[in-house]
Amino acid sequence: MNMSISPAKIMKDAYARLSDTLDNFIKGGTDFEKAKAIVPFFYYFLFFIAFTHLEGLNHTIAEGASGFTPRFPLFWAPYVEYGTVVTLVFLTWVGTSLLACLFPYIRTVRIFAFVGFLQYHAYVASFGQPNHQWDHWLWISLILVFLPGLTREPSVETRRTFSLVFWGAQAFLLLTYTMAGIGKLTYAFIQFSQGQAHAFSPDAGALYAATQLNLMQETVPLAGIIISHPWLAWLPFLILLELQTFALVAAFRPQLHRIWGFGLILFHIGTFLTMRAVFTAPSALLLLFLLASPFAPEKKKWNETLSSIPLFGRLFQYVTKRIESGRNIN
Amino acid sequence: MNYTNAKKTIATFLILYAFVGFGAHATSVSTEDAYPFFSWFLFVTVPPRIQSGFDIMLVSVDGERLETPVHLLDRPDVFSSEGVTERELSEITQRFAHSIRGKRHEQISELRRMLEVHFSTHASYAVREYSYDPLEYFKNKKVSSSIILAEFLVGK
Numbered sequence: 455m456n457m458s459i460s461p462a463k464i465m466k467d468a469y470a471r472l473s474d475t476l477d478n479f480i481k482g483g484t485d486f487e488k489a490k491a492i493v494p495f496f497y498y499f500l501f502f503i504a505f506t507h508l509e510g511l512n513h514t515i516a517e518g519a520s521g522f523t524p525r526f527p528l529f530w531a532p533y534v535e536y537g538t539v540v541t542l543v544f545l546t547w548v549g550t551s552l553l554a555c556l557f558p559y560i561r562t563v564r565i566f567a568f569v570g571f572l573q574y575h576a577y578v579a580s581f582g583q584p585n586h587q588w589d590h591w592l593w594i595s596l597i598l599v600f601l602p603g604l605t606r607e608p609s610v611e612t613r614r615t616f617s618l619v620f621w622g623a624q625a626f627l628l629l630t631y632t633m634a635g636i637g638k639l640t641y642a643f644i645q646f647s648q649g650q651a652h653a654f655s656p657d658a659g660a661l662y663a664a665t666q667l668n669l670m671q672e673t674v675p676l677a678g679i680i681i682s683h684p685w686l687a688w689l690p691f692l693i694l695l696e697l698q699t700f701a702l703v704a705a706f707r708p709q710l711h712r713i714w715g716f717g718l719i720l721f722h723i724g725t726f727l728t729m730r731a732v733f734t735a736p737s738a739l740l741l742l743f744l745l746a747s748p749f750a751p752e753k754k755k756w757n758e759t760l761s762s763i764p765l766f767g768r769l770f771q772y773v774t775k776r777i778e779s780g781r782n783i784n
Numbered sequence: 785m786n787y788t789n790a791k792k793t794i795a796t797f798l799i800l801y802a803f804v805g806f807g808a809h810a811t812s813v814s815t816e817d818a819y820p821f822f823s824w825f826l827f828v829t830v831p832p833r834i835q836s837g838f839d840i841m842l843v844s845v846d847g848e849r850l851e852t853p854v855h856l857l858d859r860p861d862v863f864s865s866e867g868v869t870e871r872e873l874s875e876i877t878q879r880f881a882h883s884i885r886g887k888r889h890e891q892i893s894e895l896r897r898m899l900e901v902h903f904s905t906h907a908s909y910a911v912r913e914y915s916y917d918p919l920e921y922f923k924n925k926k927v928s929s930s931i932i933l934a935e936f937l938v939g940k
Contacts, residue, residue, distance in 0.1 A: 473791055525819055579819055586822055592819075593801075600785065600793075615787045622794040629798055630824050633805055637825035651830045657919070658830045664918035665831035671870075681919050731827070 472706060479708045479749045480621060482613030488748030489620035490559075496598065497554035497567060498736045500591065504547040504574070515540045527576035529760030540577070547574040559604050568595040587735040590630060594623045594739060617748065624711070624743045627736070628701040631718060653695060659687025659728065666729040676727040687728065694721055700764035708749035709759045715744025811916065834928065836915045838881035840873075840899070843935060844908040864902050880911050884933045896936060905940045910935040 479485065518666045519719045524531040531539045550563075550570030558561040578585050600622075602608075602615045642653035651661055664681050667673055680687045697717045704710040719740050725731040757774065761767045785793065801821060808818035809825050845862055856863040857870070865873070876895060883891040899909075902920035914930035921927070 469795060472795075476791065484827050525849070575820070583817070584819055584822070586824075586826070589820065589822055597797075600790070611787055615785065617801050618787060618794070622790075622797070625794065625798060626801070628823075629802060633802060633824040634826060634828075637809075637823065637828040641825075641828040642830075645830060653830055655830060659851050660919055661831045661833065662827060663924040665835065668918055668922055677922070681922050684919065691815070 475706045476618070476621065480614055480617045482610045482617055485617045485748045486613040488746075489617050490604070492742055492746055492748065493598065493601065493620070494555065494558040495742055496594070497551055497558050497741075499742070500567065500571065500595070501548070501551040501555050503591075503735075504544075504551045504571075507574070508544050508548055511541065511544050514544075516662040521581045524580050525576040527572050528580060533768075539717055543573045543577045543671075546570045559601075561599060561601070561603060564595070564599045564601070568592075568599055571595050587733045590627055590736050590739050593626055594743075595772070597623045597626060604647060620743075620748065621705070624747065625702065625705040627739055627743055628705045628714070631698045631701035632703075635695060635697075635701065638695060639699060653691070656688045659691040660684035663687070663729040666731065670730060674727050674728055674730045676724075677729070680728050691722065693717070694724075697721060698764065703764045706749060707762045709755075709762055710751045711744045713746035713763075715740045715747070831918060833917060834915055835921075836913060838877050838911065838913050838933075840877050840880070841910050841912055842907060843910050846906050853912075856909065862903060862905055862907050864904055866902075868902060877911070881913060881933055882886050884911055892934075900938045906938060908935060908937045 507780065519536040528539070528543075534542070540687075547570045550566040554563050554567035569604040573594060575584075575588050578588065601619045602612050604612065604616070609617070638653050641772065645652035646654070651658060655661075660681050663677050663685075667677055696723075697714065701714060701718070719737055722733050722737055722740075725733065763770070768772045804818055804821040805823040808821060809823035840856050842850060842856055842859050842862060843853050844850060845859070857865055857873070868876075876898060879891070880895045880899070883895060911933045912930050913933055914927045916927045
């Protein structure tokens with residue numbers, strides 16, 4: 455008897471299980487209606503951000519081209535005067551995102567919106583290291599290009615595919631947080647093995663805050679209390695590790711979408727108030743794609759929600775079962 | 785694209801993104817760049833409990849030794865920061881300290897020239913390496929220990 459299981463079979467089985475999980479909540483019914491209603495708001499936000507950035511056009515041009523090394527999407531930039539490059543990038547972004555506000559369900563328009571934002575994203579990334587807080591917007595604007603075209607009465611297949619692509623944007627957003635969590639866990643074990651402070655240390659949060667603020671020579675409202683009482687940041691930091699590492703798991707559990715979206719928004723607020731880490735751009739996406747998730751159940755069953763939290767859900771289930779069996783005996 | 789194919793495409797994309805992102809970090813930790821992919825390894829290492837830094841302290845002015853050395857920027861009457869930002873000064877300080885430790889005399893001379901042009905009077909200064917607990921340093925700028933790497937007289 456052949457007992458070996460090939461990696462390919464494991465992956466195939468995993469894909470089948472996850473696929474079945476998706477099929478359970480991607481129905482093409484109210485989930486489709488909600489997803490369809492949310493999509494234009496992505497472009498409304500995108501336009502708003504583009505327009506507010508337009509305010510800084512003159513200042514950006516005046517700062518000059520020092521250090522400007524165009525990324526590949528700006529292949530045309532070397533042939534054009536720098537001020538014109540900046541103007542074209544900003545105006546294209548504004549124009550294409552506005553067009554997408556008007557016609558969000560037309561694929562060609564969504565392609566233009568993606569290309570318009572890609573120009574801006576590439577421009578910002580052309581001065582050394584990219585500013586990653588705009589990465590989610592870039593990739594989600596690409597994912598949304600693949601939303602299927604809608605007729606007056608789309609078929610169930612089309613509706614399901616629409617919902618699925620929307621879910622793909624959710625999954626990508628959550629994947630990035632999982633990757634961040636994996637990074638923190640990996641280095642936690644490395645640092646622990648080297649006898650250094652690590653992510654599970656009680657003073658980890660305080661060390662991050664103090665180091666960052668010393669470097670920037672700034673302070674923020676919660677820095678003082680966290681640094682004076684490092685233990686205060688310990689539990690929030692552990693919760694953050696849970697939120698980040700298991701974010702992609704939450705993508706497959708719609709009852710967790712809202713709580714994860716809320717938790718991640720709090721994370722970004724918290725890192726700003728403790729260490730002045732500015733990462734505001736993903737917040738709008740967390741609102742649109744998670745807090746307003748079309749797949750989250752209408753009626754909240756707290757038992758089910760808490761039971762489905764990775765790792766702690768099992769503990770919660772165990773405790774509630776013990777309490778129930780104690781009641782039954784009585 | 786139908787529903788089944790869309791599922792496969794999304795799965796492939798997510799796996800590819802993670803693979804390229806992690807791969808970029810694995811192949812080049814310090815200059816990780818696989819634009820527009822990214823590993824999302826941000827703030828992954830907890831800073832150490834004892835850290836070190838460098839600064840440049842004013843030691844004497846017009847031949848008179850100061851009771852307590854002070855930072856250059858604390859004496860605008862001696863050191864003018866016009867034309868140099870705090871960040872630039874910090875970068876000069878880092879390079880200066882590393883050049884002294886590495887005994888790179890040409891670089892030391894060049895950095896001295898860059899720095900000493902801002903002095904308006906006869907003075908001497910020291911490049912210092914200091915160690916500190918970041919939590920204590922944030923609260924009261926307390927330094928645990930320090931050593932002078934080198935001392936220089938302006939113009940000599």
